[in-house]
Amino acid sequence: MKIYVIADMEGIGGVVSPSQTGGESWLYEGARLQYTREIKAVCEAAISAGAEEIYVNDFHGNGLNLVTDTLPREVMVIKGGFRPTSGYDLLDETFTGLVMLGIHARTGTNGGVIPHTYSGKLMFEIFGQPVGEFDILALVAGEKKVPVILISGDSKSLEQAGTNLPSTPGVITKYSIGTEGALCMHPDRVCELLRDEMKRAIRLIDSIEPAQISGAIQLGVKVADVCLSSRIEWIPGCRRVDNTSFEFTCSNMTEVINLVYGCSTLVEAKF
Ligand SMILES: [Zn+2]
Known part of the structure; x- marks a missing residue:
């Protein structure tokens, strides 16, 4: 084991x-x-x-x-x-x-x-549910x-x-x-x-069942500060929903977690 x-x-x-x-x-x-x-x-x-x-x-x-x-x-x-x-x-x-x-x-x-x-500057959702x-x-x-x-x-x-x-x-x-x-x-x-x-x-x-999700996954991203929102738009595949919210469609959880990491690194980066 x-x-x-x-x-x-x-x-x-x-x-x-x-x-x-x-x-x-x-x-x-x-x-x-x-x-x-x-x-x-x-x-x-x-x-x-x-x-x-x-x-x-x-x-x-x-x-x-x-x-x-x-x-x-x-x-x-x-x-x-x-x-x-x-x-x-x-x-x-x-x-x-x-x-x-x-x-x-x-x-x-x-x-x-x-x-x-x-x-602490980002909130995420999968299919509209907070994660x-x-x-x-x-x-x-x-x-x-x-x-x-x-x-x-x-x-x-x-x-x-x-x-x-x-x-x-x-x-x-x-x-x-x-x-x-x-x-x-x-x-x-x-x-x-x-x-x-x-x-x-x-x-x-x-x-105990594994937590599973199948098919295309909708990932929502919300930034706490509108000044950081343009950084999220640098990521390919990003769709802006409103001033501070974005959406991505991912084919699996590896893509989701890579995007989550990418967004977090971008908003925390000092330029
Ligand atoms: Zn920690």
């Missing part, structure tokens, strides 16, 4: 502010240790439940957050930034399940902790027939994920009370819950 773990930092236990998710501070150092502990808990539980191979994608920021020497020796880690496909590097049909750790709510979510979708990073990554994995078997994050992100991933076990790491605030439980308790749910997820694995 091969398990793929994709990990982000915003949804980790105790993380409530961008000052904890990057930079040279003790706040970041503390957060990356908890990030590592949560990943370790999931990997150990997966191995004890029969996983033979585990890939961990250090997905947050520059991909250099994880303290790898404390992880079980079976684990392989995908590290670094500017990788060819970032969120789904090396994810293929040979994996039995995908675990999404530390997720956060979509851009514009009132009450979600550090809500964004690759960029966040977790929805998009679940569909990319689904195209390769890999189901999302476990998800963790703040209470708001879990509420959102429940719509598209109703049969996936979830762990709430903290209860959101604002975009930079949450009621947090003890970090060891979060690890305990992750361990228990990971074992349960592996027992349930055959009953």
Whole structure:
């Protein structure tokens, strides 16, 4: 059994502010240790439940957050930034399940902790339904027939994920009370819950369906600032809907995620 773990930092236990998710501070150092502990808990539980191979994608920021020497020796880690496909590097049909750790709510979510979708300046929709990073990554994995078997994050992100991933076990790491605030439980308790749910997820694995979509996919993109809207028009295939909204038609989820990355890079770029 091969398990793929994709990990982000915003949804980790105790993380409530961008000052904890990057930079040279003790706040970041503390957060990356908890990030590592949560990943370790999931990997150990997966191995004890029969996983033979585990890939961990250090997905947050520059991909250099994880303290790898404390992880079980079976684990392989995908590290670094500017990788060819970032969120789904090396994810293929040979994996039995995908675990999404530390997720956060979509851009514009009132009450979600550090809500964004690759960029806080963009909102995305697929066939008119709002999607966040977790929805998009679940569909990319689904195209390769890999189901999302476990998800963790703040209470708001879990509420959102429940719509598209109703049969996936979830762990709430903290209860959101604002975009930079949450009621947090003890970090060891979060690890305990992750361990228990990971074992349960592996027992349930055959009953969890991959998230799938077929045929041409309509991707909607909305920019928060009209000044950034002309950048989106540089992308071939773009149709402007109104001052700040655009549409693309994609033939598969790889095209969708590449466009999502392209748009996010363009709006975040400094010229
Ligand atoms: Zn992140």
